[in-house]
Amino acid sequence: MEFKFNVNKLLPRKINKVTHTLIPEDFRGDRRELKFQRSHGIHNNPSECQRQLSRVLDDMGEASARAQGLNKPITSTLKLRDTDHVVYLLVDNEANNGLGSVVGLLKTGSKNLFMFDETGAHYQLKPRCILDFYVHESRQRMGLGNILYQHMLSKWHRILYSGKLVDGLKEERDKRLLHVGFAIEKVTRKEEDIRPVKLAIDRPSEKFLAFLDKHYGLSKIIPQNNKFVVFQGFFDDERQDV
Ligand code: ACO
Structure with a gap:
């Protein structure tokens, strides 16, 4: 997805981590403006960087919702506010005549969930969850989704x-x-530093289920009473504690 502004300047890494602060890692603009706003409780006067990042999140969030057939986006600037959610944005630095384009989005976050294991035993857990995942239509099935996923999972x-x-x-x-x-x-x-089987997936699409099976061998679903999907192995550490 292309933007009028310089994506490479806003998001200089191949994969860029964004949280509720709306300040990308390695932000190279004037941080003093951002610090002043924070210390004075000014949240309704975003800096140019925050405005641009807002645009990226909202547009990518809408594209992801369209791709999944959802009425409302899962990812937006507003929804990131006051959360522990992390959005990873994948950038193609060469695209758009060297201005860069945003080609993928992956959002994680913790959720309080009431969950059942294979035996029907229930647990109240707050697992890390995959909340949104999208690779631009022109770039799907080229391995980019897995590059993004691997980055999120890793330690260093x-x-x-x-x-x-x-x-x-x-x-x-x-x-x-x-x-x-x-x-x-x-x-x-480190990023999430987590094994794929320990993540709960919020309403995965057929494409995402195929992705998890192909790259991580996750196919045996443990049915839940909510819209989250977990796979065999998710509860293994829980049971050791019992
Ligand atoms: N049909 C079936 N399986 C698919 C498809 C498809 N159209 N696209 C990707 N996959 C699965 C397959 O297992 C595929 O392997 P294959 O080509 O050998 O069959 C594998 O993913 C490809 O892996 P990557 O290239 O690393 O993944 P990609 O870059 O395509 O990203 C993603 C995967 C994010 C699911 C992408 O296909 C996409 O954006 N889809 C539309 C939006 C979507 O469904 N997002 C998940 C919503 S659910 C949630 O976010 C919690």
């Missing part, structure tokens, strides 16, 4: 930055930052 990331992006990284609390030829490699902090 190795990120390659071109020289010109490095300036904005100086203040980062990096685990490690080292030169690799002309690029800079950064090993950054």
Whole structure:
């Protein structure tokens, strides 16, 4: 999905993490404006970066809803407010004459759920959930969805930055930052650090179910009384505690 503004400047990584603050990781604009607003409780006067990010989230959220045949988007700026939700945005940095385009979205979050295991025993849990997942129609079935999913699951990331992006990284609390030829490699902090079987999936589409079976061998569904889907193995740690 293309935008009039420079997506690469707003979202400089291949996969960019966004939370309710609407400040992307590695944001390279003026943070003082954002800090001032936060410390003065100003939430109704978003910065340009927040306005642009808002546009990306709302447009991608609507495209995802259309792709799933939903009336209302699962992902929007408004819905991100006051939540622990994390949105991962996948960017094609080369697209749109070098301005970049947003090609994928994955949203996670924790939910209080009343759940049943295979024996009918019930649990009150707050698992990490997959709430929304979308890859642009022109890019589906090329492995991009799994790149996004793998990133979300992982503990550490190795990120390659071109020289010109490095300036904005100086203040980062990096685990490690080292030169690799002309690029800079950064090993950054963990994402969800979770096994695929431990995630609850909010109303998965047929495509997503096929995706989980293909990439993670998840096919044995444990029926629930709500719209969430979990697979065999989800309750294994719970049972050890009993
Ligand atoms: N029909 C059947 N299976 C599909 C399809 C399709 N049209 N598209 C993807 N898949 C599954 C298949 O298992 C496929 O493997 P195959 O091509 O060998 O059959 C596999 O996904 C491909 O994996 P990736 O290329 O890594 O995945 P992709 O980039 O296509 O992203 C996604 C997967 C996000 C589900 C994408 O297809 C999409 O956006 N679909 C429309 C929106 C959607 O259904 N989102 C999930 C909603 S549910 C939720 O968010 C909780």
